[in-house]
Amino acid sequence: MSCYIYHELQGPNIIRLIQLAPGKPDDPLAGFIELVELDKVPTYVALSYAWEESEKPKILKTRCGSISITSSLHFALRNLRHPKADLCIWADAICINQGDNKEKSSQVRLMGDIYSKAEGVIVDLGEKVPERNLISKGIELIRMLARIPLDMYQRGKNNMIPPWDFEKHGLPQENDDAWQVFGAILACPWFLRVWVVQEFLLGKDVALSCNGLAIPWKLISDALLRCRNHNISCHCYLPLKDKNEAYPKINPPALLGMQAAFELMRKRNTASHGRLPLLNLIESGRMLLATRSRDHMFAFLGLAADARNAAFDADYQESLQSVVVRYAKEFVRVGRGPQIVHSAGSGHEESTFPSWVPDWTNRAPVFLDVLPRNLYQAAGRSTSHMKVVDVGNLLLVHGLIFDKISKVSHCKDDYTLRHETSFQPHLDLLEELDTILSDFIIYPTGEDLHDVYWRTLIGNMSQDPQFGGDILEAPHSHNEQYARWRDFVQKKAKNPNWMDDDQLTQTQTNLFGQLVGRMTNGSRFCVTEKGYVGFCDKKTQCGDITAIFLGCPVPFVIRKFNEREKEFKLIGKSYLYGLMKGEVLSMDGVHEEELILL
DSSP: OOOOOOOOOOOOOOOEEEEEEOOTTTTTOOOEEEEEEGGGHHHHHHHEEEOOOOOOOOOEEETTTTEEOOHHHHHHHHOOOOOSOOEEEEEEHHHHHOOOOHHHHHHTHHHHHHHSSSSSEEEEOOSSSSSSHHHHHHHHHHHHTSSSOOGGGTTOOOOOOGGGGGGGGTOOOOSSHHHHHHHHHTTSSSGGGHHHHHHHHHHEEEEEEEEEEEEHHHHHHHHHHHHHHHTTOOBBBBBSSSSTTTSOOOOHHHHHHHHHHHHHHHHHHHTTTTTTOOHHHHHHHTEEESSSSSSSTTTTTTTTTTTGGGGGGGOOTTTTHHHHHHHHHHHHHTOEEEEHHOOOOOOOTOOOOTTTTTOOOOOOOOTOSOOOOOTTTTTTOOOOOOOTTTTTTEEEEEEEEEEEEEEOOOOOHHHHHOOOOOHHHHHHHHHHHHHTTOOOOOOTTTTOHHHHHHHTTTEEEEEETTOOOOOEEOTHHHHHHHHHHHHHHHHHHHOOOOOOOOOHHHHHHHHHHHHHHHHHHTEEEEETSSEEEEEETTTOOOTEEEEEEEEEEEEEEEEESOTTEEEEEEEEEEEETSSSGGGGGGGOOOEEEEEEOO
16 A cells, blocks of 8 residues: 655644544554644544654555554554544644654644644553553552542641551552552653643643553542652552562652652643743753653643744754754843753753753753742842843853852762662761861851751751642751651661651651752752852862852852853852852952853
């Protein structure tokens, strides 16, 4: 059979739809392609799935020729196909000519409307899921979790439901297969795809298809909310291999999938009050996966409130570097400069972007990924002054140089410190900080060194652990949590089998550890020449310069470029205890000047 030939779409609002022919499970896929105007579309469903591979070994037969498709799309269409009636579907890999960059660029602008006009969105989780009989057990567990009353949760209380109380709440035991199935569902690649955000948020009715079994999204979101409220995490651990194993190991894909699902829930709630800013969407999608790197930007155009700006047009013929720099320049021009420099400096050493331009395509851990702007005001209430110079792609910023880095710690494995169940890396960090701080007699602010130590470890932050909680300044009671956490780390590092029987202590140590993980993610501990301590970007070196930029909430680390006057490379942001509330503005010998970032 001849190949299907894509013809140019005659009009800016024309799209293709698939009329998928009915068939039995093993029948070949067949159907036909029709062209329709977006404002006159028939009833259809939009398909969301994980591309995963680039090879196209399968085919869809149409009246005008066959279309080569990936195995994952073939699997999804077979699950979706009706046994007795045609089904009208929109699927990107078929309905957009993937060989025409011009068409892809124009159709990307329509995808927001395509998903919002669909009767529903069907999410196919792919072939890497358990068998149907096991999935049924997982779905039943999800229903059980969703039935836990919401009024059981009380802010500020210990709401943990430990494994030994599962039966009391109608839940299976922690070693039941159902928990592993729930984890396997969350570990599906779909949750980490960048295009998912738009497809999910704009869909009127979203349902997940797991090996042909449907799971309403609301059911999963309700279950995950209860898991978070009550500190239930069995679905994020791998089963014990034998009874002598000290502690179950984290299942990274399930954990990342759960985090991605929570982010989708947060965005869906926020989007219900109006469209989101493009830069915020791009930033939140850094850890997601994209087949084409530029889709880390293009995938949000249908969602963003400010995406109609022609400077953000999708262009699949433009080089990646040109696209990223074009977006960064425009964000600075519209007043988002502080957010741009805050996000820059955490890419690879070999990055070809200007140092002030964020590498949104890089999935490396980002230091201070959660920025408590209500808590950090390193530049006081000053107003940002930033300007792009197109020749040379320079950024002019007004700021104050105030110190230099004199010591930095070893760079730990970011992922290990934040997610690994082994506590030796945490103990190594504490021992290194003990050594670095042993030479201190007095801190520049005059505060007690012990308080400086534990407050710096958590960035002086205290966050309500619940979804959407406010980030506040750490109360003095966190000193006790620090002591418990340190004792916990020391005991677990020496004896992995040791367990704390006190539920409240265990909960508090976990929360303090999460705060430490936020600060150590992608960073190094540092000391300045004037005696301030904190955390800085992992690429920081001794001799690097510290500065604040007007209008920016945190200090930055910059590096002189070939000793040229006032020309610097941006290394990244920093946290310096005692300098986060505008203290630099009143330092002796410090003055405002224009700095050039290359």
